[in-house]
Amino acid sequence: MWTERGFEDSSLFGTSAPGRVTSRFAELRDELGLQGVRFRHLRRFAATVMLAGGGDVRTVAGRLGHSRPTLTLQTYAHNLEVTDRRAAEIVGGSIATAPGVRSED
Numbered sequence: 001m002w003t004e005r006g007f008e009d010s011s012l013f014g015t016s017a018p019g020r021v022t023s024r025f026a027e028l029r030d031e032l033g034l035q036g037v038r039f040r041h042l043r044r045f046a047a048t049v050m051l052a053g054g055g056d057v058r059t060v061a062g063r064l065g066h067s068r069p070t071l072t073l074q075t076y077a078h079n080l081e082v083t084d085r086r087a088a089e090i091v092g093g094s095i096a097t098a099p100g101v102r103s104e105d
Helices: 018-031 039-052 057-064 069-079 081-096
Strands: none
Touching: 018 039, 039 057, 039 069, 057 069
């Protein structure tokens, strides 16, 4: 739940104490039969989804607690083919619609 102080979820984990979150995550993970999944995997997944979805790097860095956006990019953005593809499409679209550029139809 989002409050004036930020995100708080008392229904799932019961407290925002890091140790309690980790232990409750382990309980839920085991109940679901996902023993190989670690909490850090969820962090990596969230970061990748935010960046691939066009999330601003500074915002993603802040949500992850990184002091510098470069750390976020170095850690998570190296495997984002979709962002590279999107950048190429933007450049290609700009060239294709530039004045004086003929279509090869």
